[in-house]
Amino acid sequence: MSKYDPLYDYLKRLPADVRDKTLTFAALEEILGFSLPNSAHRYREWWSNPTSTDDMHVQARAWLAAGWKVETANQRDKWVRFRRN
Secondary structure, three states, rough: OOOOOOHHHHHHHHOOOEEEEEHHHHHHHHHHHHOOOOOHHHOOOHHHHOOOHHHOHHHHHHHHHHEEEEEEOOOOOOOEEEOOO
């Protein structure tokens, strides 16, 4: 169980014909039920899609396990675009 499970659930429930989904940080926080950490606002690496499970952060496990990846994260404008794998 992870605190990012609500994101996993949200992405898994999106209809199969939805190929990408853009969420503001505020919308993502609403889904999660908590504020994103400062590192999500400061470090691009927080939004990375690692290929090795050794390097995978808990948040990346949520979107990758749901079958999605981060296509783009705009930390200045506070949004992220997920693309279905």
